[in-house]
Amino acid sequence: MSLLDVAPIIEQMLLISDNVSDLNFSCGQKPQVEISGSLYSASPLGLGKLTGYQTEMIAMSILRDNPEAAVQLVKFGTADLSYALPGRCRFRVNIFQQRGSYSIVMRVIPHEIPSFESLNIPPHLAEICNIRNGIVLLTGPTGSGKSSTLAAIIDHINETKAYHIVTIEDPIEFLHNHKKSTINQREVGSDTKDFASALRAALRQAPKVILVGEMRDLETAEIALEAAETGHLVLSTLHTIDASKTVDRIIGLYPKNEEKIIRMRLAQTFRYIISQRLIPRADGKGRVAAVEILRSNPRTREYIEKGESEGKSLLDAMRDGEIDGMQDFDSVIRKMIETEAITLEDGLSFATNQNNLLLQLKGLSGGDDYDNAQPKQMQNQMLNVPPPTPNPNSVLDMIE
Numbered sequence: 001m002s003l004l005d006v007a008p009i010i011e012q013m014l015l016i017s018d019n020v021s022d023l024n025f026s027c028g029q030k031p032q033v034e035i036s037g038s039l040y041s042a043s044p045l046g047l048g049k050l051t052g053y054q055t056e057m058i059a060m061s062i063l064r065d066n067p068e069a070a071v072q073l074v075k076f077g078t079a080d081l082s083y084a085l086p087g088r089c090r091f092r093v094n095i096f097q098q099r100g101s102y103s104i105v106m107r108v109i110p111h112e113i114p115s116f117e118s119l120n121i122p123p124h125l126a127e128i129c130n131i132r133n134g135i136v137l138l139t140g141p142t143g144s145g146k147s148s149t150l151a152a153i154i155d156h157i158n159e160t161k162a163y164h165i166v167t168i169e170d171p172i173e174f175l176h177n178h179k180k181s182t183i184n185q186r187e188v189g190s191d192t193k194d195f196a197s198a199l200r201a202a203l204r205q206a207p208k209v210i211l212v213g214e215m216r217d218l219e220t221a222e223i224a225l226e227a228a229e230t231g232h233l234v235l236s237t238l239h240t241i242d243a244s245k246t247v248d249r250i251i252g253l254y255p256k257n258e259e260k261i262i263r264m265r266l267a268q269t270f271r272y273i274i275s276q277r278l279i280p281r282a283d284g285k286g287r288v289a290a291v292e293i294l295r296s297n298p299r300t301r302e303y304i305e306k307g308e309s310e311g312k313s314l315l316d317a318m319r320d321g322e323i324d325g326m327q328d329f330d331s332v333i334r335k336m337i338e339t340e341a342i343t344l345e346d347g348l349s350f351a352t353n354q355n356n357l358l359l360q361l362k363g364l365s366g367g368d369d370y371d372n373a374q375p376k377q378m379q380n381q382m383l384n385v386p387p388p389t390p391n392p393n394s395v396l397d398m399i400e
Contacts, residue, residue: 006061010085012044014108019286021108021143023091027052027101036280036287037143052101059095059102068189069095080189082109082171092147092173107143109173113155114148121149121291124325125274129157134271134296135228137215139240144276145289146237147173153235154211158183163208168198170213181209188213199223203230212236218253228269242329242352243273243294244314247304267305271296277329279336279350282343290336290350292329294318315352330357337361 013023013033022034030041030049047054062083063070069081078096083106085091092107116123128136136153138146151174157163158179165181170188177183184205192198195212196219202210203226215221215236228234240246247266254262275292294300300317308314318328329352337347344361351357 006058007085009044009047009058010091010106011088013042014088016040016042023104023106023108025050025055025058025104027055027099027103036284037278055102055104059104062093062095062104066190072189073097080170082173082187090173090175092171109147111175113174113176114152116152116156119145119148119152119289121152121276121289122293122325122327125153125272125293126156127325128153128272129160131233131271133228133231133233134269135224135234135236135266136272136274137236137238137246137270138274138276139238139243139246140276141239141241144278146276149274149276149289150211150235150237151176154183154209157181157209161208164206165209165211166202166205166207167211168192168195168202168213169211170195195220196223199227203227203232207232209233209235214238215250221250221253225265225269229265240275242275242292243318244308246273246275247314263305263307267301270304275329277350279333279342280346282340282346288336288341290329290332291327292318292332293326295321295324295326297321297324328352330360333357334360 009031010023013031014020016033017035019035020033021036024032024034024039026032027050031044031047032039032041034040050058059073063073063079063081066081069079073079073095078094081093081095083091083093089111090109092109094105096103116126138150140146154165154167154174154176157165158176158181161181163181165176165183167176167183167185168188169185172185172187176185186192186198188194188198192201195214195216199210199212199220200223203223210224210227210232212220212224212234213236215224215238224234224236238246238249240249250266251259251262273294275294277290278287279290280287294314294317297317299321300314303312303314303317315328318326319331321327329350333342333347333351334357336342337344348354348357
């Protein structure tokens with residue numbers, strides 16, 4: 001295998017399905033594609049199980065034009081970078097060492113910036129684009145669509161506002177063109193040393209909007225808070241599972257003796273905390289986003305500043321805050337089950353509180369057979385789903 005072989009390998013793997021989200025190269029395993037959250041083996045160009053030499057050649061080919069990332073890989077055993085197939089798509093890449101060999105994970109980033117409609121996220125989130133200052137956080141596990149939602153928000157601002165926008169990313173994912181706004185995108189490693197120094201510099205670059213790829217540490221969180229307090233709109237992400245855990249994570253970055261003042265600052269500066277979970281569609285055609293929305297209002301600000309208590313939780317505020325555009329995960333998942341967008345089994349597995357959700361669904365159906373039913377039986381009883389029929393054009397017939 002030569003260093004030139006990686007592009008046709010990637011191109012063949014992308015042909016397997018329109019829904020490929022990740023490519024995975026690991027020693028002792030065939031090349032793999034991730035489709036709707038599951039990994040499937042493939043054999044591009046007849047490749048079988050990869051050797052350590054082959055994964056190293058793939059890694060070196062990807063790193064060839066990025067010496068900074070190569071240095072990071074040698075120094076720390078891991079590197080984040082972007083990679084492009086001209087005219088096709090871009091990738092967010094992580095290369096890392098494991099058991100003496102290299103593994104590569106490549107997240108597919110489409111050329112086309114997604115819209116709110118294509119992502120199927122609540123349209124009223126477009127009002128984020130009219131916010132003048134404060135913090136908007138997108139949260140969720142890896143692969144839950146945070147970057148896509150942020151890109152849609154930035155693109156909407158770009159189309160409707162004459163602003164200066166600065167993004168700080170590791171690596172740069174979606175490429176934004178100047179539209180009504182001017183957008184400068186900085187990549188950690190090649191354009192700046194780290195998030196904190198780039199964010200500090202951004203305050204002197206007169207932006208109206210600052211996107212920080214991830215709030216990873218105390219220094220970045222502190223500068224982001226300062227930026228929000230001084231009249232900037234700050235957009236960022238956190239790897240947390242819901243709105244309450246996001247607040248806990250930010251407060252937990254600070255020393256315990258500063259908790260009171262940080263709660264007050266966060267309560268005053270946060271505008272939205274949006275959490276996402278991608279759930280497989282019932283028809284097998286990709287995944288759909290379940291979105292939890294916590295919005296700033298007097299009640300939510302009070303709960304963040306004074307802390308949550310029995311009957312005064314952020315979850316309670318979201319459940320009661322539909323008129324303000326708020327919603328919690330389980331209410332959204334319940335509606336998806338009712339409309340047969342997702343199966344009951346998948347809905348329960350992604351729910352925050354499975355028992356409560358199941359009780360709500362029991363109340364709707366009026367059935368008494370749920371307590372002893374298995375998940376698939378419950379699903380069929382609730383949704384009256386017919387047994388699956390073989391699909392002659394299934395993606396599974398194209399891969400091993």
